[in-house]
Amino acid sequence: MSNAIHKFLENNVKPNFDEGGKLEKYLPAYDALETFLFVPGHTTNGKGSHIRDGIDMKRTMIMVVLAMVPALLFGMWNTGYQHFLATGEAYTFMDAFLYGALKVLPLVVVSYAAGLGVEFVFAIINKHQVAEGFLVSGMLIPLCLPVEIPLWMVAAATIFAVIIGKEVFGGTGMNILNVALTARAFLFFAYPTWMSGDKVWIGGGMDESVAYADGSTGATILAQATEKSSGFVDAAGVAYGDSFMSAFLGLIPGSVGETSTLAIMIGAAILLITGIASWKIMFSGILGAYVMGLLFNLWGANPFMEVPAHMHLVIGGFAFGIVFMATDPVSAAQTATGKYIYGFLIGFLGIMIRVFNPAYPEGIMLAILFMNVMAPLIDHYVLEANIKRRQKRTMAVAA
Amino acid sequence: MNLSIIMSKVLRIKKGANIKLVGGAEKILADVPMPSTVAVKPTDFEGTTPKLVVKVGDEVKAGSTLYYNKDNDQIKFTSPVSGEVAEVKRGAKRVIEEIVIVADKEIKYEDFGASNPTSESREAIIEKLCKSGLWPFIKQRPYDVIAKPNDTPKAIFISAFDSAPLAPDNDYILDGKSATFQMGVDALAKLAEVHLTVNSAAKADEAFLQAKNVTLHFIEGPHPAGNVGVQIHHFAPISKGEVVWTIKPQDVLAIGKLFETGKYDASRTVAVSGAQIKTPKYFRTIQGVSMKTLLEGNLKEGNNRIISGNVLTGDKIGAEGYLGFYDYQVTVIPEGGEAQMFGWITPNPGKFSISRALVSWLSPNKQYNLDANMNGEERPFVVTEEYDKVFPFDIYPVQLVKAIMVDDIELMENLGIYEVAPEDFALCETVCTSKIPTQTIVRNGLAMLREEMS
Numbered sequence: 001m002s003n004a005i006h007k008f009l010e011n012n013v014k015p016n017f018d019e020g021g022k023l024e025k026y027l028p029a030y031d032a033l034e035t036f037l038f039v040p041g042h043t044t045n046g047k048g049s050h051i052r053d054g055i056d057m058k059r060t061m062i063m064v065v066l067a068m069v070p071a072l073l074f075g076m077w078n079t080g081y082q083h084f085l086a087t088g089e090a091y092t093f094m095d096a097f098l099y100g101a102l103k104v105l106p107l108v109v110v111s112y113a114a115g116l117g118v119e120f121v122f123a124i125i126n127k128h129q130v131a132e133g134f135l136v137s138g139m140l141i142p143l144c145l146p147v148e149i150p151l152w153m154v155a156a157a158t159i160f161a162v163i164i165g166k167e168v169f170g171g172t173g174m175n176i177l178n179v180a181l182t183a184r185a186f187l188f189f190a191y192p193t194w195m196s197g198d199k200v201w202i203g204g205g206m207d208e209s210v211a212y213a214d215g216s217t218g219a220t221i222l223a224q225a226t227e228k229s230s231g232f233v234d235a236a237g238v239a240y241g242d243s244f245m246s247a248f249l250g251l252i253p254g255s256v257g258e259t260s261t262l263a264i265m266i267g268a269a270i271l272l273i274t275g276i277a278s279w280k281i282m283f284s285g286i287l288g289a290y291v292m293g294l295l296f297n298l299w300g301a302n303p304f305m306e307v308p309a310h311m312h313l314v315i316g317g318f319a320f321g322i323v324f325m326a327t328d329p330v331s332a333a334q335t336a337t338g339k340y341i342y343g344f345l346i347g348f349l350g351i352m353i354r355v356f357n358p359a360y361p362e363g364i365m366l367a368i369l370f371m372n373v374m375a376p377l378i379d380h381y382v383l384e385a386n387i388k389r390r391q392k393r394t395m396a397v398a399a
Numbered sequence: 400m401n402l403s404i405i406m407s408k409v410l411r412i413k414k415g416a417n418i419k420l421v422g423g424a425e426k427i428l429a430d431v432p433m434p435s436t437v438a439v440k441p442t443d444f445e446g447t448t449p450k451l452v453v454k455v456g457d458e459v460k461a462g463s464t465l466y467y468n469k470d471n472d473q474i475k476f477t478s479p480v481s482g483e484v485a486e487v488k489r490g491a492k493r494v495i496e497e498i499v500i501v502a503d504k505e506i507k508y509e510d511f512g513a514s515n516p517t518s519e520s521r522e523a524i525i526e527k528l529c530k531s532g533l534w535p536f537i538k539q540r541p542y543d544v545i546a547k548p549n550d551t552p553k554a555i556f557i558s559a560f561d562s563a564p565l566a567p568d569n570d571y572i573l574d575g576k577s578a579t580f581q582m583g584v585d586a587l588a589k590l591a592e593v594h595l596t597v598n599s600a601a602k603a604d605e606a607f608l609q610a611k612n613v614t615l616h617f618i619e620g621p622h623p624a625g626n627v628g629v630q631i632h633h634f635a636p637i638s639k640g641e642v643v644w645t646i647k648p649q650d651v652l653a654i655g656k657l658f659e660t661g662k663y664d665a666s667r668t669v670a671v672s673g674a675q676i677k678t679p680k681y682f683r684t685i686q687g688v689s690m691k692t693l694l695e696g697n698l699k700e701g702n703n704r705i706i707s708g709n710v711l712t713g714d715k716i717g718a719e720g721y722l723g724f725y726d727y728q729v730t731v732i733p734e735g736g737e738a739q740m741f742g743w744i745t746p747n748p749g750k751f752s753i754s755r756a757l758v759s760w761l762s763p764n765k766q767y768n769l770d771a772n773m774n775g776e777e778r779p780f781v782v783t784e785e786y787d788k789v790f791p792f793d794i795y796p797v798q799l800v801k802a803i804m805v806d807d808i809e810l811m812e813n814l815g816i817y818e819v820a821p822e823d824f825a826l827c828e829t830v831c832t833s834k835i836p837t838q839t840i841v842r843n844g845l846a847m848l849r850e851e852m853s
Contacts, residue, residue, distance in 0.1 A: 002740035039742030043771040046715030050839035054750030056775020058743035173779030332782040
């Protein structure tokens, strides 16, 4: 069956895209689709290694997408849950899930359509193959945005991020900034009213027609922490029984995929078991955030500084950022030593920005982008140290 | 365990990978009839330009010069057999690819004179090795090319074992040949200090353990622990301006035979291995043997890839091809070449991977029947710290490869290009998610640097 399909493609469809065919210039687009269906049967060219590892870029990227699925599914349900909590209506599990799915899926579709569209256009213009990097970015973007964000903004931000964040540098593998965070930062600075405040986090929150229950504001814990270090309230205006546990499970308002630390941890487990994401970055990032949280606890000059250090790990976008975005291998530090430094500083600076500047409660985004820029510098010093060490060693042996 | 191992420090390598393949050669030694044709392939010798001294129809003896290197006429390439020069095969741009010789039934030898190397001068030994055509067995770091006879290397390194997949077992091949091996070592010891590295995890042959005139080292770990480059890196690292020579044990044996008998005896023991071989075992044959003779009746049906050497670094040769000068192994694997539907998500238990994104990590002792499929398309570097897992050097491999890609000579030097050869990157290339042709890049970098420095 699969052989017959492949033969049909090779014999009847592909010739149209080959040199001299009438759709010749669209070959990269055709190629992307065919190689998605079939990993091509190219063999090694006879120079160099004859056997190759079974892994390729498609598999690597798909693994990351799979790792995000728990956060996506939970995000769908939570969108509905927060909505019904805010309005006070009765609902069932499926009501919440379906409500959320209808809110979240369009974000995912728009993100992929806009991003892949740009990728295909650039592949056709530059006559290169479509790289798989956007498979991950396309899922990250909807998961790190508030559910109420208008679809056209998602499209605009995605197109901006892919062109300015990636293609101008030469495409996948060449970018300096994480593409999804570039999209988020674009929206954050261009349309701040849609990226912060109390209403954007709740499904239907921006819509005047939705009736809120008494006393509910929809503010995230992160926003509430600017005024108090405990006693946070949920979308219905009721205090959480155990705010740490609620945040850990993800029963709080926030960006679509960021609320459930548990769902993110399932994804982290997938990434760590397959070895695709760096445990060094995740570990040192969590350590950095915790250390900064503790230092603030000692200082304790305002309510935000008194938020317990462990609480910082489960609220806001910290967990999502450190697991899925800081570990982006292209924009992260590339050396082993560099990764420890890079990860630690993301955690450390992320919490620092969060607490010091309540106007930018999502410090993690800024910390990762800042460290993206710093990563080549970190690697440079790690390499310099290696060069010096090796020079010393050869001199010692010679002497 | 041998006493000398206990007393000596063992270097344990952790980084690397043993890719276990089906079709390992059984320790049975069979004879192959004298092949009707043998070939010398100038393409085996990186960085040389052949200048022919014979023409088609000339009669040659074993040890007669066929051609010399245009850039250094001291380095001669001689015939492994006696017979008639039948053909000079040329490829693109008239590059000489093969010099084919129809072999006599009974080999006649040039006489270079038997002698005891310990009583000969350095110059006399070098001259004898050059004249007989054995000199090209000695290669050098940096650049991984034939050594220059007038250099003074700081050491000569011999790796007693080959850790590549399905590699021939030198302990088996050299068993009982201690005296000849020692004679070869004695000749080399006149040229520079000889270092011999033994695998402490296996029972090494006494030819190695009892060798005199050498500094013994012990190493243990997965491939590429047997690569001489890894051993040099850890025991006698090369700085800019320094030269280390390298040679393989069977070639030391050939040098020993030259001094014992005065002849260029090109006979060698070759492991014939791989999934597509009916009975994988060892064959006593000759340098440059034709595959027709060596593999006759031993090939399985199917689209086969015949490799002179191992699957990581060897050359693809056809069924009409000839064994390479430096090769003691022929590996035959299925060619593969079928597209796989949704191959990027299927668990693929039959495919090897050092990542855990396939299921192969669940069965660490599985022997694989791997074909030559790329398993994906070439992409820019994305994944990091992947090469580091299989690269036991204090060198940043990806950064070095990138420095070569952008022709940054100073950075290449600083990042350690003088210490590496393409073979040291073979596993990096094998495991690369982005399918980057790493060995070719390193080869090009070394060639560029060599040109720049000359």
